[in-house]
Amino acid sequence: MTAFATAPKLKLAVFKFASCDGCQLQLLNLEHELLPLAGRIEIAHFLEASSRVEPGPYDLSLVEGSVATPADAARIRRIREESKVLVSIGACATAGGIQALRNRADVEDWKQRVYPHPEWLSVLPTSTPIADHVKVDHELHGCPINPLQVRRVLLRALLGTTPDLPSGSVCHECKRAGRVCVLVARGAPCLGPVTRAGCGALCPSLARDCYGCFGPLDDPNPPSLAGRLAELGLGPRDVERRFRGITGYAPAFRALADRIAEERSAEETGGSADD
Amino acid sequence: MPRSPSDGDEANRISASRFLARPRLQELIDALRGRGYRVIAPVPRDGAVVYAEVESADALPRGLRESQAPGRYRLEAATGDRVFDVVNGPGALKPFFFAPRETLLQVRTDAAGFEASETLPETPPTAFLGVRACDLAALGVQDRIFRRGRFPDAWYEARRRDVLVVAVNCVRSAATCFCTSFGTGPEAREGHDLVLTEQEDGFVARSGTPAGAEVLDGLSLPPAGAERVEAEHGALVACAEGMERGIDTEGFPELLYARLEHPRWAETGERCLSCGNCTAVCPTCFCHDESDEPALDGSGAVRVREWDSCFDRDHAQVHGLNFRPHIAHRYRQWLVHKLGAWIDQFGESGCVGCGRCITWCPVGIDITEEVAALRTEAP
Numbered sequence: 204m205t206a207f208a209t210a211p212k213l214k215l216a217v218f219k220f221a222s223c224d225g226c227q228l229q230l231l232n233l234e235h236e237l238l239p240l241a242g243r244i245e246i247a248h249f250l251e252a253s254s255r256v257e258p259g260p261y262d263l264s265l266v267e268g269s270v271a272t273p274a275d276a277a278r279i280r281r282i283r284e285e286s287k288v289l290v291s292i293g294a295c296a297t298a299g300g301i302q303a304l305r306n307r308a309d310v311e312d313w314k315q316r317v318y319p320h321p322e323w324l325s326v327l328p329t330s331t332p333i334a335d336h337v338k339v340d341h342e343l344h345g346c347p348i349n350p351l352q353v354r355r356v357l358l359r360a361l362l363g364t365t366p367d368l369p370s371g372s373v374c375h376e377c378k379r380a381g382r383v384c385v386l387v388a389r390g391a392p393c394l395g396p397v398t399r400a401g402c403g404a405l406c407p408s409l410a411r412d413c414y415g416c417f418g419p420l421d422d423p424n425p426p427s428l429a430g431r432l433a434e435l436g437l438g439p440r441d442v443e444r445r446f447r448g449i450t451g452y453a454p455a456f457r458a459l460a461d462r463i464a465e466e467r468s469a470e471e472t473g474g475s476a477d478d
Numbered sequence: 479m480p481r482s483p484s485d486g487d488e489a490n491r492i493s494a495s496r497f498l499a500r501p502r503l504q505e506l507i508d509a510l511r512g513r514g515y516r517v518i519a520p521v522p523r524d525g526a527v528v529y530a531e532v533e534s535a536d537a538l539p540r541g542l543r544e545s546q547a548p549g550r551y552r553l554e555a556a557t558g559d560r561v562f563d564v565v566n567g568p569g570a571l572k573p574f575f576f577a578p579r580e581t582l583l584q585v586r587t588d589a590a591g592f593e594a595s596e597t598l599p600e601t602p603p604t605a606f607l608g609v610r611a612c613d614l615a616a617l618g619v620q621d622r623i624f625r626r627g628r629f630p631d632a633w634y635e636a637r638r639r640d641v642l643v644v645a646v647n648c649v650r651s652a653a654t655c656f657c658t659s660f661g662t663g664p665e666a667r668e669g670h671d672l673v674l675t676e677q678e679d680g681f682v683a684r685s686g687t688p689a690g691a692e693v694l695d696g697l698s699l700p701p702a703g704a705e706r707v708e709a710e711h712g713a714l715v716a717c718a719e720g721m722e723r724g725i726d727t728e729g730f731p732e733l734l735y736a737r738l739e740h741p742r743w744a745e746t747g748e749r750c751l752s753c754g755n756c757t758a759v760c761p762t763c764f765c766h767d768e769s770d771e772p773a774l775d776g777s778g779a780v781r782v783r784e785w786d787s788c789f790d791r792d793h794a795q796v797h798g799l800n801f802r803p804h805i806a807h808r809y810r811q812w813l814v815h816k817l818g819a820w821i822d823q824f825g826e827s828g829c830v831g832c833g834r835c836i837t838w839c840p841v842g843i844d845i846t847e848e849v850a851a852l853r854t855e856a857p
């Protein structure tokens with residue numbers, strides 16, 4: 204008998220907001236590790252794994268998805284109240300997700316164009332990260348999240364400590380893995396230098412450039428990298444697109460992309476005025 | 479201090495030099511393998527050369543050379559069948575001894591308390607073939623830190639213990655090289671067991687240790703002769719003189735300490751991505767982080783060490799405060815430590831002039847340019 208085995212089980216809940224379920228799936232992808240964990244964790248609310256639902260409060264809540272409807276906005280507040288520790292998981296929950304593309308558009312207009320009965324829809328004009336609505340204790344980034352990081356969050360929660368997640372760039376992981384840099388050796392427009400570590404440098408390990416799915420690292424420098432991408436031959440539109448991906452609504456990426464967009468439109472109007 | 483190559487005793491040098499015809503390089507590899515070494519050598523991979531295990535001389539970057547510039551590296555075809563014309567790639571010897579990630583301890587807990595045991599790596603005897611003078615010098619720097627410091631590192635030592643080094647003198651430098659500024663190259667002077675200098679049809683070979691001499695003797699090579707040794711000397715002088723970059727280290731470290739408020743730091747802080755590539759490729763950088771990975775069943779944990787970087791924001795995070803909050807602070811920390819404070823700390827420079835931090839910086843920040851700018855007094 205170990206000292207920890209006698210401790211009460213950690214009551215875990217997993218909730219879904221506007222998202223594709225892929226991050227919750229990473230939890231299930233822990234497969235053979237779930238069995239020993241099952242003795243230490245009580246899965247109290249995890250609809251993707253079990254239809255049995257226990258009421259709160261929960262020791263640890265993992266929240267996937269972004270807040271996209273008025274009902275979401277109310278529900279996340281209830282979940283926060285019921286959760287000792289709340290961890291948002293994935294690009295949707297931490298940065299608004301790909302659905303945050305609508306944050307730059309007129310949602311009313313899109314509704315009219317796409318749906319036969321737009322009046323049946325109740326949506327917010329924006330898709331926003333969980334932390335915009337409630338206090339979040341930790342964030343797990345990525346699209347999807349890395350199962351090893353979920354594992355770390357669970358095991359650290361069992362010990363009552365913080366998960367201690369990386370704050371630096373994907374380049375750290377890329378170099379530790381002994382990869383040859385695709386930006387330097389091939390001129391590929393890699394976002395690794397401004398993207399948060401955590402994926403294990405998955406894309407560069409497959410000889411392709413990082414597209415930033417973990418979002419910006421703490422204190423990134425997107426303008427300098429954007430300058431380098433331009434030197435590598437990307438036009439302003441391509442650079443803007445590069446930063447408007449899955450985590451494009453994250454403030455550091457958004458600020459850069461918005462600035463490029465502004466400069467482009469200023470140039471275009473300037474150009475037509477000259478004509 | 480820059481030094482001229484081959485200032486040793488001319489006659490001794492000639493008598494000590496053998497000639498290894500290029501087709502016989504395989505015999506050297508076989509001899510090393512026959513003595514129980516795995517052989518690690520530069521091989522082309524993913525557009526660069528990386529150190530990897532080889533069984534055959536055919537795996538070497540034959541007929542290739544590279545072009546390097548700040549933030550840019552390309553392998554290119556060259557005429558001829560020389561195998562050591564690619565000066566270097568992103569990786570030095572560092573990862574082989576100071577592992578990017580490794581388990582240090584296994585901790586077991588039970589009702590009575592906990593018990594920790596070291597998990598030392600089991601590394602086969604290893605021969606490195608094609609090690610450059612600057613990397614050899616960097617190995618010396620890391621040896622003095624990890625092996626000869628007040629707290630010798632058992633994990634480094636376990637990997638480092640049974641190693642044989644076949645160095646290769648540089649007869650060609652990359653545009654990013656500046657080893658002459660630190661006197662670490664282009665000729666390998668110490669720390670090698672064998673050294674080769676590549677010529678049109680083969681290699682001038684000499685031993686540096688009894689272990690190297692034994693390998694060399696086993697190959698029964700003909701003498702290189704005065705003419706080849708003369709040509710070798712000329713090639714090394716030409717390589718040293720042809721080096722495009724340099725750092726004027728006059729007045730270090732005090733000069734750097736006197737420049738801590740120089741406006742250049744803020745300018746470079748605007749360019750620097752704080753990505754840490756420079757520290758990862760630097761053959762002397764040794765910063766690391768340790769963390770504990772708990773076991774699934776709660777029976778203990780493993781303690782893991784991995785490379786860290788002074789460019790990582792968390793590196794300077796202490797009790798809720800960060801004492802290097804801006805990228806400029808981190809760049810300054812790196813450069814002033816590498817070229818200045820290292821001298822106070824270890825009695826030598828932390829830079830050997832390999833140029834990797836210049837080439838592998840995604841935005842091409844050039845330490846030699848930075849120093850030149852910092853040397854000029856702020857306006």
Ligand code: SF4
Nearest residue numbers: 374377384385393395
């Ligand atoms: S490939 Fe990308 S992630 Fe890897 S070192 Fe280069 S820029 Fe960084």
Ligand code: SF4
Nearest residue numbers: 760829830832833835
């Ligand atoms: S500081 Fe740069 S040039 Fe000097 S040893 Fe490190 S990587 Fe090489």
Ligand code: SF4
Nearest residue numbers: 750751753754756839
């Ligand atoms: S100097 Fe270059 S490689 Fe080093 S952290 Fe800054 S951008 Fe990255």
